Amino acid sequence: xxxxxxxxxxxxxxxxxxxxxxxxxxxxxxxxxxxxxxxxxxxxxxxxxxxxxxxxxxxxxxxxxxxxxxxxxxxxxxxxxxxxxxxxxxxx
Amino acid sequence: xxxxxxxxxxxxxxxxxxxxxxxxxxxxxxxxxxxxxxxxxxxxxxxxxxxxxxxxxxxxxxxxxxxxxxxxxxxxxxxxxxxxxxxxxxxxxxxxxxxxxxxxxxxxxxxxxxxxxxxxxxxxxxxxxxxxxxxxxxxxxxxxxxxxxxxxxxxxxxxxxxxxxxxxxxxxxxxxxxxxxxxxxxxxxxxxxxxxxxxxxxxxxxxxxxxxxxxxxxxxxxxxxxxxxxxxxxxxxxxxxxxxxxxxxxxxxx
Numbered sequence: 001x002x003x004x005x006x007x008x009x010x011x012x013x014x015x016x017x018x019x020x021x022x023x024x025x026x027x028x029x030x031x032x033x034x035x036x037x038x039x040x041x042x043x044x045x046x047x048x049x050x051x052x053x054x055x056x057x058x059x060x061x062x063x064x065x066x067x068x069x070x071x072x073x074x075x076x077x078x079x080x081x082x083x084x085x086x087x088x089x090x091x092x
Numbered sequence: 093x094x095x096x097x098x099x100x101x102x103x104x105x106x107x108x109x110x111x112x113x114x115x116x117x118x119x120x121x122x123x124x125x126x127x128x129x130x131x132x133x134x135x136x137x138x139x140x141x142x143x144x145x146x147x148x149x150x151x152x153x154x155x156x157x158x159x160x161x162x163x164x165x166x167x168x169x170x171x172x173x174x175x176x177x178x179x180x181x182x183x184x185x186x187x188x189x190x191x192x193x194x195x196x197x198x199x200x201x202x203x204x205x206x207x208x209x210x211x212x213x214x215x216x217x218x219x220x221x222x223x224x225x226x227x228x229x230x231x232x233x234x235x236x237x238x239x240x241x242x243x244x245x246x247x248x249x250x251x252x253x254x255x256x257x258x259x260x261x262x263x264x265x266x267x268x269x270x271x272x273x274x275x276x277x278x279x280x281x282x283x284x285x286x287x288x289x290x291x292x293x294x295x296x297x298x299x300x301x302x303x304x305x306x307x308x309x310x311x312x313x314x315x316x317x318x319x320x321x322x323x324x325x326x327x328x329x330x331x332x333x334x335x336x337x338x339x340x341x342x343x344x345x346x
Contacts, residue, residue, distance in 0.1 A: 032147050
C-alpha cells in the first residue's frame with residue numbers, strides 16, 4: 001500500500017510523509033518537509049532504520065527515539081512524537 | 093585591533109553556482125584556508141531554492157520554471173522553498189568554535205539574525221527575530237534564514253526581501269489544492285513584506301549591502317574586509333556545481 005500524509009507539527013514545521021507498507025510493516029518511507037535536522041544526512045539513516053518496522057505508535061516512537069539518540073540527531077521544527085504521528089496518519 | 097573577517101559581494105550568479113560557492117567557502121574555512129566570511133549575493137536568473145528535506149517535484153512546478161526562465165536548486169540547509177528574485181541574500185561561514193557563535197543552534201540563529209536586524213535598522217526598518225528562522229518587520233516576514241553545521245563549521249544563509257511578487261512566486265510553487273490558490277496568495281501577501289514595501293522606495297543592492305555590512309560589523313564587533321574567492325575556492329565551487337547543485341541526482345533526490 002502506498003500512502004501520504006501532511007502534518008503541521010505543533011509549534012513546528014510542515015512534515016510530509018510518503019509511505020509504502022505491507023501488512024502493517026514499513027517497506028519504504030520518505031520523510032520530507034521544511035524542518036531542520038542536524039546533521040541533515042541523518043534523515044536517510046532514520047528512513048533506513050524504519051524499514052521493516054511495524055506501524056505501531058509506541059514501537060515506532062521508541063525506534064525513532066533510539067535512532068535519534070544513537071546518531072546524535074538534533075531536530076528543529078520537528079520531534080520524535082510529531083514524526084511518529086505523521087507516519088501513523090498515513091494509515092487513516 | 094578588531095578581528096577581520098572577509099566580505100564577498102557576488103551579484104547575478106546562477107542558483108547552482110551560489111549554493112556551490114557557499115559550500116566551497118564552508119570547506120575552505122573548515123580546512124583553515126579561509127577566514128570567517130560574509131557574502132552578499134543575488135541570483136540570475138531568478139531561482140527557487142528548496143530545503144534539503146523537501147521534494148522538488150512536490151514543491152516546484154518545473155514546467156512553469158522552464159517557461160519563466162526560473163532556475164531551481166536544492167540547498168544543503170533545511171527549511172522551506174524560497175523564490176529568490178528581488179532580494180539581497182547573505183551567507184556567513186564561521187567555525188563552530190568561534191567565540192562569537194553560540195554552541196546552541198537556536199541561539200546562533202538569533203545571533204546571526206541580529207546582524208540582519210542591525211542592517212535593516214540602518215535602512216530605517218525596525219525588525220525582530222522570530223524563532224525558528226524568520227525576521228519580522230511591520231508584523232510581516234521580511235527575511236528567512238537557514239543554517240547547517242558541517243565539518244565543525246557553521247553556514248547560515250538567508251534572504252532580505254527587497255521587493256516581492258507573490259503571484260509570480262505562487263505560479264512556480266505548487267499548492268496542495270488549486271481551489272485554495274487565491275486564498276493562499278492573499279494570506280501570504282498579508283504575511284510577507286519587503287524593504288521596498290516598508291520604506292515606500294527602492295533600495296539598491298549596494299546600499300542594502302552596505303547597511304548589512306555595518307550590521308554584521310556591529311553584531312560581531314569585527315571589521316569586514318572586501319575580498320575575493322581564492323583560486324582553491326573557485327575550483328571547489330566548480331566541482332560542487334558539477335557534482336551536486338547543478339546535477340539532476342542532487343536536485344531530484346527527494
